[in-house]
Amino acid sequence: MNQFDIFFDYKHIWHPYSSMINPIPSYCVKSAKGIYLKLKNGKNIIDGMSSWWSAIHGYNHPILNKALKKQIKKMSHVMFGGITHPSAIALCQQLISLTPKKLDCIFLCDSGSVSIEVAMKMLIQYWQSLGQKRRLFLTIKNGYHGDTFAAMSVSDPENSIHKIYNNLLPKNLFANTPKSSFHKNWNTSDIISFKEKIEKNSLKIAGVILEPIVQGVGGMNFYHPTFLKEIKILCDYYRIPLIFDEIATGFGRTGKFFAFEHANVVPDILCLGKAMTGGTITLAATLSSRHIANTISESNVKCFMHGPTYMANPLACAVANANIKILKTNEWKTQVSDIESQLSKNLLPLINHPYVTDVRILGAIGVVECSRSVNMFLIQKFFVKNGVWIRPFKNLIYIVPPYIINTYALKKLINVIIEALDDNSLFI
Incomplete structure (x- = not known):
């Protein structure tokens, strides 16, 4: 053929x-x-x-290619259940060195959409561990978080490519998109819609999820950093965990290594993907705080119930390490x-x-x-x-x-x- x-x-x-x-x-x-x-x-x-x-x-890229060739001579893949390997350990060490100190527990997965699923499942299980059945997630309109089911449920329900699935998806909460753009003045009215929704539903919300600063294919909007700061204040006040989706923006795209650095705030869970391997092979990661990880681990279930077959793929981890070394220059x-x-x-x-x-x-x-x-x-x-x-x-x-x-x-x-x-x- x-x-x-x-x-x-x-x-x-x-x-x-x-x-x-x-x-x-x-x-x-x-x-x-x-x-x-x-x-x-x-x-x-x-x-x-x-x-x-x-x-x-x-x-x-010669450095990335070299990392792939070197790793494939050892092994291209091995299951991560009950097994670990040097490439995964090295990658997690690098990720922890690059991210805020608070984010010190890492779940390696195989795509950006899956990292969102993992983050949302973590928070559902987190609240179950605390004896609460919280199911709702709060976000803003015009967002996009991926094409898998949980990810679709927090992407814009009206204007997104996922509108045809609305009747099948869990119903989440959507506040208005901030109108204050990144380079313009902050308008205090931009937080009103979000504040009203979090106040009204604070005991039902499992987590808040946002694309920090840059909304991707939901409209390519760049919103004001103060909006993130205000969100963080509200999440801390109501003790609701905050997820940042840095799948598209992570690793330097916005001029900061992570887009949330523009606002100088730190999430409770961070989702990474896309550029993590320099565009060579699929890999993603969900980083959480020790508090969330320990709360899940101390529950009756005693473990987090998720495990992709290609989780922590050695080839992907090896080239991600090489990619991060390039970025560290x-x-x-x-x-x-x-x-x-x-x-x-x-x-x-x-x-x-x-x-x-x-x-x-x-x-x-x-x-x-x-x-x-x-x-x-x-x-x-x-x-x-x-x-x-x-x-x-x-x-x-x-x-x-x-x-x-x-x-x-x-x-x-x-x-x-x-x-x-x-x-x-x-x-x-």
């Missing part, structure tokens, strides 16, 4: 958020290196998405700062474009909010034809490039976005 049989792919393979009857065509990538994806026809295109936020050092700080500066210089002026309603920039994230929705098929074809890989959704064109991107390549991404905005045929 032809390894580049696109017709077979079109007919038999289901891609993310796609139809099997009339799917958006997929482009065949035969290799990737640095910031470039090489297509079947030999054309190199600049990756503006870091493979959905994950490939922060680009592709085929702190070169990412300069890289992300340079990206932010160039986005501010070249992307921000699009705020004056007649078909643009807003432009948002934070760290290595650039968002153009359009007044019209994109025609996904046509705009994807346009981007590839012009040598870039950008994956918009709804009315948002956004880029989260690898940290290693150079000035020329980033300017190319921005210029192609400008050209797309000027082409009416690419929008609905």
